[in-house]
Amino acid sequence: MTQQRGRGRPRDPEVDRAILQAALELFIERGVEGMSIEQVARQAGVGKVTVYRRWASKEELAAQAIEWMVESRRDRPSNAEVEQVKPEQLLENMLDESAELAASHDFRALVARILGSSVSHPALMRTYWKHYVLPRRKAASAMLEHAKQAGRLAPDADLDVLIDMMAGAVVYRVLQPDPPDRAEMRRYLRQIYRQAGLLPDN
Amino acid sequence: MTQQRGRGRPRDPEVDRAILQAALELFIERGVEGMSIEQVARQAGVGKVTVYRRWASKEELAAQAIEWMVESRRDRPSNAEVEQVKPEQLLENMLDESAELAASHDFRALVARILGSSVSHPALMRTYWKHYVLPRRKAASAMLEHAKQAGRLAPDADLDVLIDMMAGAVVYRVLQPDPPDRAEMRRYLRQIYRQAGLLPDN
Known part of the structure; x- marks a missing residue:
């Protein structure tokens, strides 16, 4: 799974968590077809660019949100x-x-x-x-x-x-x-x- | 399943078939979240109103497209x-x-x-x-x-x-x-x- 990309400012784990949580909720609620990076950013309370700096696509973001969630189980x-x-x-x-x-x-x-x-x-x-x-x-x-x-x-x-x-x-x-x-x-x-x-x- | 509603001109079975086929294809390709009545109408080559005259929502349309397909199996x-x-x-x-x-x-x-x-x-x-x-x-x-x-x-x-x-x-x-x-x-x-x-x- 491609994940974080090296550009931009140092990563803030709080921001990552908020984005992953929002992505997971939207994925479950709407499916990958029904969700967008824009919605994830809005729900996580961050800018769209902040999400795109970390994930290249909503598919990668949804995959990592799943990984993040199930690894704690x-x-x-x-x-x-x-x-x-x-x-x-x-x-x-x-x-x-x-x-x-x-x-x-x-x-x-x-x-x-x-x-x-x-x-x-x-x-x-x-x-x-x-x-x-x-x-x-x-x-x-x-x-x-x-x-x-x-x-x-x-x-x-x-x-x-x-x-x-x-x-x-x-x-x-x-x-x-x-x-x-x-x-x-x-x-x-x-x-x-x-x-x-x-x-x-x- | 709510299906056809009685208003409008007499039904043309060819048009029905074209709409159901388009709905089925779009449902399979994009899921119910990713499809819209507008796309179904465009793909079936009919006007949006023609679809809405027959089905109240994309959910009803997708359900009937599934029924139509599996009944022939x-x-x-x-x-x-x-x-x-x-x-x-x-x-x-x-x-x-x-x-x-x-x-x-x-x-x-x-x-x-x-x-x-x-x-x-x-x-x-x-x-x-x-x-x-x-x-x-x-x-x-x-x-x-x-x-x-x-x-x-x-x-x-x-x-x-x-x-x-x-x-x-x-x-x-x-x-x-x-x-x-x-x-x-x-x-x-x-x-x-x-x-x-x-x-x-x-």
């Missing part, structure tokens, strides 16, 4: 946890947090925008993929390996496809006409984990 | 086929067509736009859901019931969740940074069907 198990804790226990520990995130309006709105721009502006999806999705897929893959060794998966199951089925179900479900609340999402996640072999059958 | 088994043909045979028969559709640029672009607008403009998703998704879910549900009776699914498996896992994987996969080609999509669909219990294990 801690909604995945650490490597140590994945190694030491059984998948069923790990998933149970994270269930409330996962359900709350997936059922939240902000998550739904952000996912909608990123998927929505994936064909017209693939750089945004690439950023999200690299900084948010890939580390979580790695953790899921380790958990599925565990389940495979416990005999709950077919020995030749394709783990990438299985991860798509789990993650895909969640993003697909939360964008359907009747989005789930937190309680429904808890039930739903358990069903997915069981179906994928991560939880033992009842 | 025949990419699902008939009720008779679902009743008479075994799921594994049915899926095998449809595999080429399904893989070709899912891997096509048009499908990816349309799905991206509909998911992308699902939080900001839920009426578009509702239209797509009712006219395109629901009939296909009904067929999938009947096939899964079959598989359940054949003992390939847990007796208490939640079929709606399972359908989300299958359909969700496909839409999620085709919007990822490295979209699959037709051959990869064939392999991918087979994996999904097997994982869901619709195809016997190798």
